[in-house]
Amino acid sequence: MSPQQKALFLPRKQGNFELGSRSIPSPEAGQLLVKIQCAALNPVDYKIKDAGIIVTDYPAVLGTDIAGIVEEVGEGVENFRKGDRVLAHGKFGNDFTGFQQYTLTDARFTAKIPPSESFDSAATVPVGLDTAVVGLYGNDFGAGVTPPWTTSAGGHESKKPIVILGGSSSVGSYVIQLAHLSGFYPIIATASSSNEGLVRDYGATHFFDRNLSGKQLKAAIGKITDSPIGIVYDAISLPETQSVAWELLANNGTLVLTLFALVKEDEGKGRKVILTFGDAQAPQNQELCGSSWAVVEKWLSEGTIQPNKYEVLPNGLDGILGGLERLKLGQVSWNEVGCSPSGNIVNA
Structure with missing residues (x-):
C-alpha cells in the first residue's frame, strides 16, 4: 500500500x-x-x-x-x-x-x-442516525426518552404522540423509524406531498403537507389525537418550521432542533427547546451512541432501520x-x- x-x-x-x-x-x-x-x-x-x-x-x-x-x-x-x-x-x-x-x-x-x-x-x-438518536434519547442534547434497545420490553412511549417536521429529510427519516421502535403513537410527520409515500414507508402513521400553517396543522392533529404533543422534532429548524413546532407543542413539552433556536423557552408553560448535537464523539454522547452503534448492524440486517x-x-x-x-x-x-x-x- x-x-x-x-x-x-x-x-x-x-x-x-x-x-x-x-x-x-x-x-x-x-x-x-x-x-x-x-x-x-x-x-x-x-x-x-x-x-x-x-x-x-x-x-x-x-x-x-x-x-x-x-x-x-x-x-x-x-x-x-x-x-x-x-x-x-x-x-x-x-x-x-x-x-x-x-x-x-x-x-x-x-x-x-x-x-x-x-x-x-x-x-x-451515520450522521443522520446519530443526530436522531441523540435528539430523542440524549439527556444533554435531547428529549431524554428511554432508548428502545435498553430493555426487551420496548414500547416505552406507547400511546404517546410525536410530531416530526421534515420527515423525508435524512435526520427526519431516522427519527420516524426510532419513534416507531420506541412505541410512539401516532407518529405524525410533515414533508412535501411528493414524499408522502416515502415518509409512510419509514413508519409515519399520519402525514401532513409541510405547507400547512401552524394553526392548520394543529387543527388537523386535533382530529387524530386529543393527547398533548410532548415532543416535536424539527429536523428542518428554519424560522417558519420552528414557529409551527412551537405552536404545536404542549405545556411542559420538548422541542428538538437541528439549528439554533429562534423561539424562546417559556417558564409559564414549562416548554423546553433543545439544540441537538449528533456528534457521537462528544463526551456527553459517547455512552449513548456507543450503545446504539452496537445494534446498528442488527438493525440494518433485519430492516429495522432503512437507510x-x-x-x-x-x-x-x-x-x-x-x-x-x-x-x-x-x-x-x-x-x-x-x-x-x-x-x-x-x-x-
Whole structure:
C-alpha cells in the first residue's frame, strides 16, 4: 500500500477546495484503518467552507459519513478484522474524515455492513442516525426518552404522540423509524406531498403537507389525537418550521432542533427547546451512541432501520464540489450527498 493517498482539502478558512495528497494514517488502540468506498455529504460541509465554522485547523479534510473496507485493525479491537465492510461516524480531524481514500475510525462508532446493504446505502446512515438518536434519547442534547434497545420490553412511549417536521429529510427519516421502535403513537410527520409515500414507508402513521400553517396543522392533529404533543422534532429548524413546532407543542413539552433556536423557552408553560448535537464523539454522547452503534448492524440486517434514499453521481472526489453546490442551492430533495474516491457519489 502506498504511504500517500489522494484527498480533497479545504486549504484555508473560507477557501476553495483543492485536490492533493497526504499520508495514510496508522490505527492506534481502539481504531480501524478503513479504505473508503463512499462518504456521504452533509449541508454542514458547505457551511464549513462558506462560513468558516467548526473547523479551526487548516488545511482541512471534511466528511464524516463513511463506508468502506477495513484495511488494518488497531490494538484491542476484537470485533472487526481486515476485509470487513463497515460504516462509521467520523470526526473532524484529518485522520478521521471521509473526503480521502483512507481514514481512521473509532471502533465504538463503527458497524459492519450486512450483505443486504451497499456501501452507498450504508454511507447515508451515520450522521443522520446519530443526530436522531441523540435528539430523542440524549439527556444533554435531547428529549431524554428511554432508548428502545435498553430493555426487551420496548414500547416505552406507547400511546404517546410525536410530531416530526421534515420527515423525508435524512435526520427526519431516522427519527420516524426510532419513534416507531420506541412505541410512539401516532407518529405524525410533515414533508412535501411528493414524499408522502416515502415518509409512510419509514413508519409515519399520519402525514401532513409541510405547507400547512401552524394553526392548520394543529387543527388537523386535533382530529387524530386529543393527547398533548410532548415532543416535536424539527429536523428542518428554519424560522417558519420552528414557529409551527412551537405552536404545536404542549405545556411542559420538548422541542428538538437541528439549528439554533429562534423561539424562546417559556417558564409559564414549562416548554423546553433543545439544540441537538449528533456528534457521537462528544463526551456527553459517547455512552449513548456507543450503545446504539452496537445494534446498528442488527438493525440494518433485519430492516429495522432503512437507510436513506440516495443518488449516485460520478467523478469521485472531484464530484464532491458539484454535490455540495447542489445542496447549497437546494437542488437535493433529501439531506445528504456523498462520494466515493473510487468514483461514486451518494446523496441521501
